[in-house]
Amino acid sequence: MVAISYEDIVKVPKALLHDHLDGGLRPATIVELAAEAGHELPTTDPEALGRWFSEAANSGSLERYLETFAHTVAVMQTAPALRRVARECALDLAADGVVYAEVRFAPEQHLEQNLTLDEVVDAVVTGFREGSALAAEAGTPIRIGTLLTAMRHAARSQEIAELAVRHRDTGVVGFDIAGAEAGFPPTRHLDAFEYLQRENFHFTIHAGEAFGLPSIWQAIQWCGADRLGHGVRIVDDITPGNPPVLGRLAAYVRDKRIPLELCPSSNVQTGAAASIADHPIGLLRDLRFRVTVNTDNRLMSGTSMSREMALLVDAFGYGWKELQWFTINAMKSAFIPFDERLRIIDEVIKPAYAKLIG
Ligand SMILES: O=c1[nH]cnc2c1ncn2[C@@H]1O[C@H](CO)[C@@H](O)[C@H]1O
Numbered sequence: 001m002v003a004i005s006y007e008d009i010v011k012v013p014k015a016l017l018h019d020h021l022d023g024g025l026r027p028a029t030i031v032e033l034a035a036e037a038g039h040e041l042p043t044t045d046p047e048a049l050g051r052w053f054s055e056a057a058n059s060g061s062l063e064r065y066l067e068t069f070a071h072t073v074a075v076m077q078t079a080p081a082l083r084r085v086a087r088e089c090a091l092d093l094a095a096d097g098v099v100y101a102e103v104r105f106a107p108e109q110h111l112e113q114n115l116t117l118d119e120v121v122d123a124v125v126t127g128f129r130e131g132s133a134l135a136a137e138a139g140t141p142i143r144i145g146t147l148l149t150a151m152r153h154a155a156r157s158q159e160i161a162e163l164a165v166r167h168r169d170t171g172v173v174g175f176d177i178a179g180a181e182a183g184f185p186p187t188r189h190l191d192a193f194e195y196l197q198r199e200n201f202h203f204t205i206h207a208g209e210a211f212g213l214p215s216i217w218q219a220i221q222w223c224g225a226d227r228l229g230h231g232v233r234i235v236d237d238i239t240p241g242n243p244p245v246l247g248r249l250a251a252y253v254r255d256k257r258i259p260l261e262l263c264p265s266s267n268v269q270t271g272a273a274a275s276i277a278d279h280p281i282g283l284l285r286d287l288r289f290r291v292t293v294n295t296d297n298r299l300m301s302g303t304s305m306s307r308e309m310a311l312l313v314d315a316f317g318y319g320w321k322e323l324q325w326f327t328i329n330a331m332k333s334a335f336i337p338f339d340e341r342l343r344i345i346d347e348v349i350k351p352a353y354a355k356l357i358g
């Protein structure tokens with residue numbers, strides 16, 4: 001079998017469900033926006049700044065990893081800055097061969113210069129629209145859906161859930177909670193999740209990253225999450241062996257085909273996995289959980305969708321078949337309407353991989 005190269009992976013269509021807008025800025029853009037905003041950075045050399053982010057985020061702790069976001073959030077406080085960051089995000093993902101992406105961010109973190117929550121969302125959605133139009137002109141079409149995140153340590157989830165529903169017909173396709181996991185269980189935000197269910201809206205929950213099974217159990221059985229952000233700690237409910245034995249929660253997650261938004265490099269940086277080769281994605285794929293591959297924060301991990309896939313190819317020997325499986329899993333789990341998901345699978349993803357798989 002011919003080895004799959006990174007350049008080949010860039011060319012195939014990919015789908016991305018878990019990517020943070022404030023975790024994916026271009027270092028050069030941060031430098032420019034920080035100069036305008038009067039925000040002090042660790043360094044103003046873009047290359048050194050990129051290195052600073054990945055080194056600072058490489059801490060083995062989610063809490064310390066999250067501290068690095070102070071520098072990205074600080075430069076995303078005006079409508080033009082938000083719009084630019086979103087536009088560049090769309091272009092960068094499209095250039096990497098991503099044909100469908102759900103990108104998330106927390107509107108409540110972008111109010112320091114007196115924007116309203118609705119203005120923040122409008123600016124980001126406009127940026128995605130502009131970036132997608134430019135990408136289509138460049139011959140790399142991409143569809144982007146926005147997810148609105150509420151910060152789990154804060155108390156604005158109901159407000160953010162209502163904001164998401166208000167913008168559901170203009171680009172927002174779902175809701176999420178993020179931030180430090182330990183000490184902030186998803187049930188703190190139960191009102192928001194129950195509201196979203198009554199609105200027939202979609203949501204994912206960061207769970208099972210820095211904290212284990214109780215967080216996953218609450219996210220699914222109390223809050224009704226459609227998907228799990230990370231969810232990697234579901235392996236704690238699987239007893240190794242031949243065959244491995246699934247506990248009741250792991251069995252439920254697999255039986256119900258609950259999508260796992262796995263983020264290999266991010267997990268290595270926050271200490272959720274020892275290395276890519278040791279990442280539970282290998283086991284979870286073998287057991288045929290609904291596994292998807294994601295970037296989480298491209299800046300903090302110095303990564304891209306193609307790079308995450310290339311790392312998995314190296315560590316687990318995956319071929320085009322597996323990469324297509326991850327991609328279709330993601331597309332099946334997307335928050336856009338069923339007929340639109342199907343169209344991307346049938347007209348974009350399958351024909352491209354068919355040429356490679358034969
Ligand atoms: O992997 C993660 N786990 C938990 N929270 C995260 C992760 N990545 C980013 N954020 C948090 O989500 C906010 C909105 O995008 C970011 O500002 C960061 O605080």
Ligand SMILES: [Zn+2]
Nearest residue numbers: 178206229296
């Ligand atoms: Zn995340």
